[in-house]
C-alpha cells in the first residue's frame with residue numbers, strides 16, 4: 121500500500137503531459153494508417169508471392185541476381201508505382217513475365233515487399249522521389265531547417281545520408297509525430313553562461329564535464345558545464361507534425377531514401 125501511494129505522484133504528471141501533447145495538435149495529426157498498407161494486404165501479398173513470385177525470386181526474395189525483394193534492393197525500382205509497373209508489365213525483356221492481378225492482389229504484393237516479408241511488419245508507402253524533392257525544398261519547408269549535400273542550414277541534422285541509416289518507418293514517424301521520434305541527444309537546449317550569454321541550440325553530444333551544441337547561428341560550440349548557470353533540455357521537438365498529405369509524405373520518404381552519402 122505504501123508503495124502504491126508513493127508511485128501515484130510520479131504517474132500523474134506523466135499522464136497529464138501525455139494528455140496535453142495529444143490535445144495540442146488534433147488538426148495536424150495524421151493517422152499512420154493512411155500512410156501504411158494494412159496487415160490484411162500484407163497477408164494477401166504473402167500468399168500471392170508464394171504462388172507467383174517465389175518460383176523465380178525464392179522464398180527470401182534473393183534468388184534473382186541483383187535483386188533482393190526482402191531488403192528492398194532493386195536495379196531500377198524506387199517508388200511503389202515503379203513496383204506496380206514492373207509487376208504489371210514484366211521486366212528484363214520478358215525474363216520476368218507481366219502479371220495481370222486484381223487491385224488488392226497488386227497492393228498486397230507491394231505491401232508484402234515493403235513490410236520486408238514480415239507478416240507483422242510495417243509496410244510504409246513509398247512515393248516518387250522527384251516529387252518528394254520538390255516538396256522537401258518547397259511546400260514541406262524541410263530545407264528551411266535541414267542541410268542536404270552541402271546546401272541549407274545546420275540548425276537541424278544534415279540529411280545527406282539519411283536514406284542509409286533510417287528505415288522508411290522511422291522517417292515517416294519523424295514527419296508525422298516528431299515528439300515520439302525525438303532522439304534524446306538531439307533535444308533542443310537553452311543555456312545561460314556565467315558571462316550572461318544565452319545560447320539556444322541543439323545538443324549534439326554530452327559527457328560529464330562538457331556539452332557540444334549547434335547554436336541558433338549554426339555555430340558549433342563546446343561548453344564546460346562548470347561555466348553554465350542554466351542548462352535546460354527540452355522534451356519538445358523543434359518542429360510540428362507535417363501538414364503534407366499522406367501521398368506527399370510518401371513522396372518525401374521516396375526522396376529521403378535516395379539520400380545515401382555524397
Ligand code: HEC
Pocket residue numbers: 169172173174175176177184185186187189194195196197203206207211212215216217219229
Ligand atoms: C519467371 C521468373 C520471374 C517471376 C515469376 C517473377 N520475377 Fe521478378 N524478376 C525476374 C527477373 C529475371 C528480374 C530481372 C532482374 C534484372 O533486372 O536483372 C526480375 C526483377 C524484379 C524486380 C526488380 C525490377 C527492377 O528493375 O528494379 C522486382 C521488384 C520483381 N522482379 C518483383 C517480382 C514480383 C513481385 C513477382 C511476382 C508477382 C515477380 N517478380 C515474379 C524474374 C521473375
Ligand code: HEC
Pocket residue numbers: 256260261262263264265266275276277279282286291294295298301302303306307322357358359362372
Ligand atoms: C523547424 C525546423 C525543421 C523543419 C521545418 C523540419 N525539420 Fe526535420 N528535424 C528538425 C530538428 C531540429 C531535428 C532533430 C531533432 C529530432 O530528432 O527530431 C529534425 C529531425 C529530422 C529527421 C531525423 C534525423 C535522424 O537522424 O533520424 C528527419 C528524417 C527529418 N527531420 C526530416 C524532415 C523532413 C522530411 C521535413 C519536411 C517535411 C522536416 N524534417 C522539417 C528540424 C526541422
